[in-house]
Amino acid sequence: MPRNARRTTLADIAQAAGVSVATVSKVVNDRGDVAPRTRARVQELLHQHHYLAPVFRHTESVEGPTIEVQFKGGLKSYVAETLEGIIDSAAESGASVVISRASRAPHWARDLVSAGRRAVIAITSVYTTTHLNELARAGLPLVVLDPLHLPDNRVNSVGATNFAGGLAATQHLLSLGHRRIAYLGGPTMAVCNQARMHGYRAAMEAQGAPVRDAYVRPGEFTYETGLLGAVALLDLEEPPTAIFAGNDEIALGAMEAARTRGLRIPEDLSVVGFDDTSLAQMASPPLTTVRQPLREMGGAALRTALRLANGEKVESHHIELATELVVRASTAPPRGATSAHR
Known part of the structure; x- marks a missing residue:
């Protein structure tokens, strides 16, 4: 419908x-x-x-609208920091938030409406056409945060400038004098991963630095991907001198792989992450990373969900917030090279 x-x-x-x-x-x-x-x-x-009985009408005047926030997988730093933005924005707006793991039980959308939900915000969840049709029949607006796949035109989404972030991360490493730069990313078909990888490739090509097939390794946005991927990269006959990781967890896994090989960060290997979660500051050494404004993204998703729940139109189906490179101590010129800052 x-x-x-x-x-x-x-x-x-x-x-x-x-x-x-x-x-x-x-x-x-x-x-x-x-x-x-x-x-x-x-x-x-x-x-x-x-x-669907409009039960929410009996409670909204007292408690404000209720938004369902669903996430898939573990409650990682990325999810937790995004949730903080959603919760803070809800408090400012007088709305309530219910947090749950993504469910695909029969008639789940109808059950949400019956429970008084006015909209759904999804974090790291994948929605098929069947799910979207059920949400449409239930009259529940959906807002997806940092979508993994190109969303249906019925879906509103909030993300960040992933391509620009990938470009900035790689340009930083190139400016330090690195040319053998690898990319350890997330799922191949994830839109955010593709954009970060394309930013990496664009920066490399602009500088005439070769992108070797063995230097680009997809995986999941997990510590294990960084650990195993970096081991494979360091086993190459000509290993990279720098790694751009698709998120902070991958970056920490790569740093641990280097440590177990007796390599020092950044003297022997430079590493850049993506997200700027709390993990980046707690890393040893602190991680150079691309800041994705996670709390601000959560707030934007909440405000968009409320507008849609009230029947208002939004200016754009997709909102992108700016990323920013945060330089810390995990990057330095490669051995025997001088930096070429511009």
């Missing part, structure tokens, strides 16, 4: 069932004074028409 389609009413159900609106209302509110056959017929029609 399109977002602006008319919602099925009690009168529609009553006409289809051949009963009064009062009878349908009794069934919806689980009143006992309805004949079993009539109740069954009305319930079947309610199900067929995806009727």
